[in-house]
Amino acid sequence: MAARPLWNIPNILTVSRVALIPVLLVLAYSPIAFRNEIVAAVFAIAAATDWFDGYLARTLNQGSAFGRFLDPVADKLMVAAALILLVEWHAHVVMVVPAIVIISREITISALREWMAEIGQRTQVAVSAIGKWKTAAQMVSITLLLLDWAVLNPLAWGLLYLSVVLTLWSMCIYLVAAWPSLSEAD
Template sequence: MSKHAPILNLPNILTLIRVAAIPVLVLVFYVPMQGSDMMAAALFLAAGLTDWLDGYLARRLGQTSPFGAFLDPVADKLIVAVALVMLVQVHASLWLSVPAMVIVCREITVSALREWMAELGQRARVAVSSVGKIKTVAQMGSITVLLALKPAHTVDGDIVMTPGLWIGYAALYLATALTLWSMYRYLRAAAPQFRGAGRGE
C-alpha cells in the first residue's frame, strides 16, 4: 500500500458513489410510481456490484489506501442497514424483523471488535473470511429480491407469500445463519485477547 496514494482514486470514487446512492435508494423505493420497487432493487444490486468492482480495481491498479480501507466497509454496512430498515417497515413482519435485527447487531459487534483488535495490533486475526464473503453474497441477493417484491397483505395483515418472496426470505435466513457463524469465528479468534487484555473503561 502506498503511503501517498491519492484519496480520490477510482476505487474510492466508486465507494463514494455507493454512499451517495443511499438517499437515492430511499427516494426511489418510496416514490409512488409503477416500477419503483424494481428500480430500487436494481440500484441496490448495482451498489453491490460496485463493492466488488472497487475492491478488484484497488488491487489490480495498486490503489489501495487507508481511506479506502475505512470507507469501503462503512459504505457496505450503511446501505445494507438502510435497506433492511425499509424492508422491515414494508413487510412489518416478525419473520423479517428478527433476521434484520441479527444482521445489524452483528455488523455493529464485528466493527467494534475489529477496531479493538486493531488497537491491539491484532487486526489480521479478524480479517474477512470466506464465510463472510458467502454471507455477503446471500445478504445482497436476498435484499435485492425483497426490495423488488413489495408484499401484498391479507385483511388480517398477514403477508401473501409468493415463490419470489419465499426465495428472498430463504436467502435472508441463510445470510443470517452465516452472519451468526462468522461472528462466532471472529469472537473465537479474538478470545485469547479477551482473556489476556486488561479491563477497558
C-alpha cells in the same frame, strides 16, 4: 514513496455506494411506476460496486487508507438502510429478527475489529470466506426482497435466512479468534 491519489476509481465507487443510500430511500417512498424494480436495481448497482471497487483496488494497485476505512462502512450503511426499509415494508417478526441479527452482528464485529486493531491484533479478525459468502447471500436476498416478485420471494426469504446463519457463524468465528485477547486479564 509517492502518495496515491484519494479520488481513484475504487474510492469513487465506494463513495458512490454511500451516495446511493438517499437515492434508494427517496425512490422507495416515491409513488412511481415500477418502484420496487427501480429500488432493487439501485441496491443491486450499489452491491456490485462493493465487489468491483475491491477488485479494482487490488488489480490497479490503488488501495488506500481512505478506501480501507470507507468500504466496510459503505457496505454496512447500505445494508442497514435497505434492511430498515424492508422492516417497514414487511413489518413482521420474520423480517424484524433477521434485520436485528444482521445489523447487530455488523456493529459487534466492527467494534471488535477496531479494538483488535488498537491492540495490534487486527489480522486475527480479518475478513473470512464465510464473511464473503454472508455478504453475497445478504446482497442477493435484499435485492430480491426489494424487488418483491412473488415467484422469487421463496428464494429471497431462503437466502435471507441463509445469510442470518452465515452472519451468526462468521461472528462466532471472529469472536473465537479474538477470545484469547478478549479474555486476557488487564
